[in-house]
Ligand SMILES: Nc1ncnc2c1ncn2[C@@H]1O[C@H](COP(=O)(O)OP(=O)(O)O)[C@@H](O)[C@H]1O
């Protein structure tokens with residue numbers, strides 16, 4: 228808790244009257260601010276601010292800063308509730324800066340504090356291959372930065388599908404890392420509650436929460452857990468209320484402009500047709516090709532704390548055919564690391580990899596006896 232006490236709310240002077248603004252200054256479309264703190268510290272503490280309601284923050288921000296001319300790197304000081312509290316301008320559109328108007332859109336960049344924890348440390352570069360999906364993510368990011376140019380052609384509901392372990396969840400994490408907007412990640416299995424109505428309520432609440440922090444992204448992982456085609460529903464029990472709640476949101480019956488829903492599944496063919504038809508685009512995650520597998524091996528070999536320089540990874544391109552990104556990481560590299568640690572070695576050799584791969588090929592159903 229901060230010991231800094233806030234001034235009682237000041238009635239601020241009338242909003243700056245329209246000043247004479249040179250005509251050649253462009254109006255800013257959006258400004259991204261980062262809360263910095265007070266220029267001087269009192270008792271060594273500083274205040275951390277965050278925003279739950281972005282619409283409200285926009286009104287607040289425009290009220291005090293309309294007519295200011297700013298550019299990236301400059302500071303805006305709060306003149307209202309927490310006088311002298313500094314916000315740094317970390318991004319504007321247009322890039323070269325300009326005039327804050329009543330239509331400028333503000334966003335506060337803060338450490339994300341969503342209920343749905345997301346490990347935010349994956350960059351797009353660390354998702355190997357999957358170029359179509361990455362391209363789509365870039366479009367989504369462009370839209371979130373500048374929704375106006377998209378108008379009614381905004382991206383909305385997108386389905387990621389493909390074999391398990393090909394990077395669907397990984398790409399969601401990268402998207403969360405690389406974009407400034409909130410990303411709500413939910414696993415569809417978590418929506419199946421003990422009582423009928425639990426799941427649909429959670430969906431409504433999720434979209435309501437998202438609605439207060441627009442623009443933002445909702446990622447529904449493993450959507451087949453709830454949106455199963457009716458012919459398979461006996462597997463999961465009755466989830467029709469969840470399906471209906473989701474359909475309502477995907478249709479945008481509520482004002483869902485600025486909320487992008489991405490869903491992921493390993494089994495698109497098992498999806499409920501009504502749900503499936505709501506996705507404007509289905510993007511396939513491909514099994515990694517030769518080049519991708521080499522890159523995946525390089526990526527993760529580079530991350531392990533042992534010496535791997537004696538390994539010629541090119542030899543393993545062919546040997547790992549048919550393996551997914553997850554297989555390579557979890558079934559080849561991880562066991563190799565564990566084996567080396569167990570044997571007190573500080574390096575991994577090709578023969579270690581060969582032993583593991585042979586065992587994998589040999590008895591698929593057998594548990595691995597790597598240390599025998
Ligand atoms: N294309 C890829 N590039 C890099 N690593 C990958 C890739 N695909 C899978 N992995 C690795 O496998 C793990 C599991 O993948 P994940 O994204 O959970 O697969 P999916 O959600 O498609 O089943 C990832 O966390 C990552 O370590």
Ligand SMILES: [Mg+2]
Pocket residue numbers: 395396397448449491
């Ligand atoms: Mg997944």
